[in-house]
Amino acid sequence: MSDIIRRDPRAEWIARNRLHPLHAEMAAPVAETRGPSGLIRKNPHAVGFIGPNGIKRIDRMGGNSAAVGMRRGAKSAQQVELPLHKVESPDFYVVAVVDMVGGRLTGHDKDVLGQAHKLIRGAEGNGAVMAVVFGEHKEEAFDKAGVDRLLHLTGSEFDGYCPEQKVANLVEIEKQYQPRYWLFPDSINGGNELGCRLAARLGERPATQAWQVDRETSVCRGSGGLQDITRATPRLLLLAEECADQIDETRHEVLAVELDTRPSIINRLQDCGQVAVDPNSVSLAEAEFILSAGNGIRDWEQFHKAAEVLGATEGASRVAVDDGYMPRFRQVGATGTWVTARVYVAVGISGAVQHMQGIGQCDKVVAVNTDAGCDMVKRADLSVIGDSQKVLEQLIELARDYRQGGAENAA
């Protein structure tokens, strides 16, 4: 990459134009600041800028000529800050109630925020995207996801499962802000439920599984996904994944906004907590991660151990079941269970059609097999050719290390 210093006329222009929304960013660091003691401090490094031929020049124009006017090609590219999108005194809000799985925005949440901006873009008046977040979170990049305003509702009342509590608050938001649109991710992580509850409460008819939305019309999946329904865009939308592009070229203010009245309600649903589910008692059909054993397993103790330390649900080929090593309800395949795991690890399974029928819907298949030519290897995303016993042994060790000796301590 060349290190030739280039001028960026647009950046220079923004830096000069104090009315430009991105002016603050593009302007050079201020050379004079008032220090903590009240004294005026000069920052000698911030004075002036590097000229086109690499020589430092002093700026006599009061900071209105920009050092950022120059960019250092590749090396400085990472540090380029995205332009800040500002909304001052918004005329209307588009509210997105985000899922925040694990305290962070999900991809789906970001899609919804992208959609929110899409609904504002080109509309009359100043619209701002308000994200509603319940309870504690760990998200640090609301700005990059397109959150203009953040309504963060905290308090112990949002601990655990409390859809009724949340909806009561959403109703208050409705009263206070009268959002132009309500957007929810149509997800099983709470978005769908809250959206539907609010819709029922407000008497709105939501668009559900909406995947192509503009201000006039929405296209929604209907009939269990068999049909597309095109309809006038309602006020409340439950959005499908990838409904709109995520925000990736601007930063946003993330200004905190408040809710004036916090409703108090009695929860009729009493959350008694998540039930501890042993991965091995999860039904095969629902399991997310399956370690499956076939005729190529010799050491069954080791196999069970591996499933345990990896936290995988056990599966089996019919031969393993017929030979009595695994119970019948563990059989995967045509005459067993059809599984939908995200990861399916087939250890010593050749991949007969009847077995393959059962794993058609798995996302990632890993094969451990001595025979590189077997059908399972053809299907697998990752194949390891080798003796199952050795590979499992290593896998067990890795899992133990990963759990930081948890297994040893437990023993």
Add this chain to the structure above:
Amino acid sequence: MILDWLLPVLLLSVLALALAGAVRRVSLWRAGQPSPVNIISGLMAMPRRYLVDLHHVVERDKYMSNTHVATAGGFVLSLVLILLVHLFGIESKLLAWALLASSVLMFVGATFVYKRRKNPPSRLSKGPWMRLPKSLLVFSATFFIITLPAAGILPEGFGGWVLALILAAGVVWGLGEMVFGMTWGGPMKHAFAGALHLAFHRRPERFGGGRSTGLKPVDLDAPVLGVQKPTDFKWNQLLGFDACVQCGKCEAMCPAFAAGQPLNPKKLIQDMVIGLAGGTDAKFAGSPYPGIELGNAKGGPDSTITEGLVNPDTLWSCTTCRACVEECPMMIEHVDAIVDMRRFLTLEKGNTPGKGAEVLDNLIATDNPNGFEPGSRMNWAADQNLKVMSEVKEADVLFWVSDGAFDMRSQRILRAFVKLLKAANVDFAVLGDEERDSGDVARRLGDDATFQSLAKRNVAVMNQYRFKRIVTTDPHAFHVLKNEYGDFGGHYEVLHHTTFINELVKEGRIQLGAHKGGTVTYHDPCYLGRYNGEYESPRELLAALGIQVAEMERSGFRSRCCGGGGGAPITDIPGERRIADMRMEDANATGAELVAVGCQQCTAMLEGVVEPRPEVKDIAELVADVLVESAEPASRKRDELAVEVA
């Protein structure tokens, strides 16, 4: 002399008792459902059915056949003569001598029975059946001795009191077993019930060399669908159960029994007898259902069979391979009974085990057992350029593709067959997306409602078009189209692809090279062989490829099922072994490197056996492999091209 007056008295009272027994037995059968039979012509045909058709089956075991002729013939003759000589007192030396002769004949037969019973194979029932040879001997010996004076060989009153008493006891034993037992219920019941069973058989077409294998349709408006209790069977089915001689030939042939699944066709028939008469199986003296102890089953004419008498798993273990029916000397119809009871479980109880419910739901919703999109039935042939009936309306041959269209392995068979059809320039077309599952599996799983719905729609589609014959690579569809669609207005000439290809070869319409490779054995699919009697065409075709088939011990009409029929892979009742594994062992025993089959289901089952094992190929694939593509169609193509260019 006491015997002079005692004998007629005994004879008379035993006859009276036998009559009472007969009345009782007949009333038990009559509790069944009506089934129209022609009584007169049935009775008239009975001797012929016994002497020809039944003996045709018994003859497979020469020893038993001769023994039975001697014993049974001797007994019948003796009994008639006893009545004449000892009851009606006809004094004729000739008759007496004849009686002596017939009792000797019977005695000789009985000794052979006795010998067989000395060390009986496990398939034979013990219990009262072990007594029978002794009863036979006692009967024949007693009447031999009693008749000696009448024949003038010994003086009247010889032997004195002691002998007279012994003889009287012998008479009581002999007559009790042989005459009273015949109707009241004992081993000899088979003679009485068997004779009537032959006369009033529900499938009279089977006699005289015919074949009747299609299942009979259910009346879907009946108050109870299928057989819930013994009296829901047709009366002549009940009669048939009573004819069983517990010879266990069916048991010896049954693949499910051999695999340790809880089915034994002999026990099943005996359980039906328990059901029709009431009682428990505590006295059953044969092999139990594998894994199920004797003594706990109880039933009665009006109690639900599957609650207490027969475990539903027993019914679901059957592959409907008909090996039992083929083997049964009494021509009992096990498969009919099993499917009748399954019908109740599926249509009334909604209790089809394993993947059964799912398969049936799929058949209802998508017309194929795996729930594939009905509109994707022709995807396999995207590159085959096949004529579709809905466009051409008419063709010589309708190629019934079957659900193999959805299965990658079966598609190889379909493509091979299409290649042959094209090479022979056969004018053929397919139904394309208008084809539906034939209904075979639905029907064997007891869901006659779905079967009938599929059948009616298939018939309606086919009847729109004109074709001379139907050819299919699937023996199950073949059987159903040929033998079971008639009840729904579909009468077709249907051929299995092996038959059809064989015809093409014989007519010289395709040229074949020779097969290369090691030993080949051939597995007869049940639905081709036993159901439809096609044993020769596949073998002729293999011979035409230069293959000398290394026959398995069980082949032809005795072929062992692959385990794939009757929905058995779907219900998947656990056993100790897999039927397919046993079949593969049969094949291995011939040293074959390749198993030729004529069925995609057999292919799937046999290929499901863990390697190493012989390769499995459909005959269509074998033929297509050595097809010599004749120059003629190619040159014609060139001509067409030339025309186009010109």
Add this chain to the structure above:
Amino acid sequence: MQPELNIVALVSVGQHPKSGRARRAEQDARAVELGLRLSGEKVQVLHAGDVAEESLRSYAGMGLKQLRVLQQSAGADASLALGDYLSEHQPDIVLTGVRAESGESSGMTPYLLAEKLGWPLVTRIADIAKIENGEAEILQALPRGQRRAIKVRLPFVASVDNAAEAPRQSAYGPGRRAQLEPLPWVEAADEVRASFDEAPARKRPKRLKMVKAKTAAERFKAATAKSQGGGGRIMKDEPPREQAQAIFDLLLEEGVLR
């Protein structure tokens, strides 16, 4: 089993995902199954629509003596009719599916009913563990086989998830003989729905992982990166440790290690 428990299961006409043929809806059938297990044959099964609809028989075939139908024409709003009926009859538990397989499939019915009746709604339940002293202990289905325990007082509405026990097989005979009892009902036309434009679903293109290459280097990397889809990776001669590591990395990346 509670003797006086009054359970209503609401059923709709399902649609097979491949053939589009009418059938019993999977979740609704699970609702009926749950109802049958809780209160046996006494469970009331209710449909708003056409009594002549054949697929209703497949619910009946689960062992129902009778099935009630609020007679409605095709374009009517079912949730209104159901709401009226339920407010009138006041059952203890109303069970529905999560989302219908035909029509709008919005999944709003249970919410609207709960709102109208003023009852709590428990969503996506897998089972009702027990009902005691007017309080039900419910297992809610969470993604990937997880469960949450919830307590709620009767009466309530619950939507039944696919994780609930699979419905029993529908038997043809009883299905035929069951009585489908039509109740004439005031129907409200669904005008919003009437304005919908329905067409077979278009394929949605999967969003490509857009690499917004800011630099030529990034663009180069994006262009030369091995594509994810093309065949699996095969590790043949690496030592077991390395092979296991590759598997382990994949597990981590997919986030299945907990």
